[in-house]
Amino acid sequence: MARTHRSGERPLVPDLDVLVLGGGCAGLALALRLADAGGGAPRTHVVEARARYEDDRTWCFWSAAPHRFEGLIAASWNAFGVGHEGQLERYDCSATPYQMLPSLPYYEYALARIEQSDRVTLDLQVRVEGDPVREGDRWAVPTDHGVLRARHVVDTRPPAALPQAVLWQSFLGRVVRTAEPRFDAEAATLMDFTAPSSRGVQFTYVLPISDREALVETTVFGAQALGEADLTQDLDAALERLTPETSRSITRSEYGLLPMGLTARPTPKPWVQAGLFHGGARPSTGYAFQRIQTWAEACAEALLDGAPPLPAARDTALRRSMDAVFLRVLRSEPERGPALLSRLFFAAPTDRVIRFLSDVGSTADALAVVRSLPPGPFLRAVGAALLQTPQREVG
Numbered sequence: 001m002a003r004t005h006r007s008g009e010r011p012l013v014p015d016l017d018v019l020v021l022g023g024g025c026a027g028l029a030l031a032l033r034l035a036d037a038g039g040g041a042p043r044t045h046v047v048e049a050r051a052r053y054e055d056d057r058t059w060c061f062w063s064a065a066p067h068r069f070e071g072l073i074a075a076s077w078n079a080f081g082v083g084h085e086g087q088l089e090r091y092d093c094s095a096t097p098y099q100m101l102p103s104l105p106y107y108e109y110a111l112a113r114i115e116q117s118d119r120v121t122l123d124l125q126v127r128v129e130g131d132p133v134r135e136g137d138r139w140a141v142p143t144d145h146g147v148l149r150a151r152h153v154v155d156t157r158p159p160a161a162l163p164q165a166v167l168w169q170s171f172l173g174r175v176v177r178t179a180e181p182r183f184d185a186e187a188a189t190l191m192d193f194t195a196p197s198s199r200g201v202q203f204t205y206v207l208p209i210s211d212r213e214a215l216v217e218t219t220v221f222g223a224q225a226l227g228e229a230d231l232t233q234d235l236d237a238a239l240e241r242l243t244p245e246t247s248r249s250i251t252r253s254e255y256g257l258l259p260m261g262l263t264a265r266p267t268p269k270p271w272v273q274a275g276l277f278h279g280g281a282r283p284s285t286g287y288a289f290q291r292i293q294t295w296a297e298a299c300a301e302a303l304l305d306g307a308p309p310l311p312a313a314r315d316t317a318l319r320r321s322m323d324a325v326f327l328r329v330l331r332s333e334p335e336r337g338p339a340l341l342s343r344l345f346f347a348a349p350t351d352r353v354i355r356f357l358s359d360v361g362s363t364a365d366a367l368a369v370v371r372s373l374p375p376g377p378f379l380r381a382v383g384a385a386l387l388q389t390p391q392r393e394v395g
């Protein structure tokens, strides 16, 4: 049952098996899978600080196989564009369509399943106010509504302070509606490098919902985390460029800041942490949605088997080292970023690149990606990594 609490009101929570801290993408992903298990699920409670769920983000991913959120997909593209030598090169992805899942239907879908469950509950407006403390065979978690106790804790809260990342992916997007058709609804634009920047690798990302409506984002892969205000001017310029000579209205905005490779492994905690900052985000892309679902599936399975919850699985050594070298190149030679990223798609078979970026690539896919990239900067990055360890990327 999803309940909203006013401050001072004490949530009524029975003896718990699992307490989930944070009911965003990861917390709900786990809760809904446990709710699916009906009466066999461990007694689970999710505490979430926000007062209500809003359409605060848009998840996109390549879909290699039918999935449980198919009915919530707002747009799906069989082609996408990436800037290459001043042109927008178009690639076919009909075998793995690029899909858009708005967050509000996802939240509502999960809440509806939790609502139907006798074993899984969720409280809004409950803020966790410190770290879990071991008390015998249980964890005690301080919240602004008192202490909650459970046998297992799954902590999906972001860290209180930003960790150090090799690069930050900062982005600001707006959903724009135009009076005249201005978008090609048949293809998403993954990276348009028309407006370069000295702050890192900057590109425009366009997700057309129709020929008159799109989510347009300005994204920077850079050493510094940028705020909304840092991106506003460039986003305005991109909107001007993409929708000339027509009236337009903005219906929604979203801002994100994703770590691309953490430079130090966070001090391990004796309880399970999950989500974006705990193995959720793929270092080289920041993509996290599908990885979080994969984690939730495995974690729910473990709990349903009576085992403790699981953290996210580590990436393979090959993937980790390729991502680390790639990020090192983008950080040390950002001016080469557009050429490198565009060449990745231009020179390697599209299906192999997509599989590699979606975490389902084989070694052959990884090698095809490696072959597509110029050896110079990558050998320099490998050399630098061997000579200087402190800037090591750990995922």
Ligand SMILES: Cc1cc2nc3c(=O)[nH]c(=O)nc-3n(C[C@H](O)[C@H](O)[C@H](O)COP(=O)(O)OP(=O)(O)OC[C@H]3O[C@@H](n4cnc5c(N)ncnc54)[C@H](O)[C@@H]3O)c2cc1C
Pocket: 021, 022, 023, 024, 025, 026, 027, 047, 048, 049, 050, 056, 057, 058, 059, 060, 061, 126, 127, 128, 129, 156, 157, 158, 254, 255, 256, 257, 258, 274, 275, 276, 277, 280, 286, 287, 288, 289, 290, 292
């Ligand atoms: C705007 C945006 C767009 C994105 N687009 C994509 C995309 O296209 N594809 C992709 O793969 N990934 C994308 N991501 C990255 C990633 O998928 C999301 O960030 C995802 O929401 C991460 O899930 P999470 O559960 O780790 O964090 P969140 O979804 O942020 O959930 C954490 C939850 O914890 C709650 N919380 C925090 N502190 C407390 C506390 N003290 N007590 C109780 N609750 C607390 C928060 O309110 C929040 O609900 C995007 C991210 C953003 C921000």
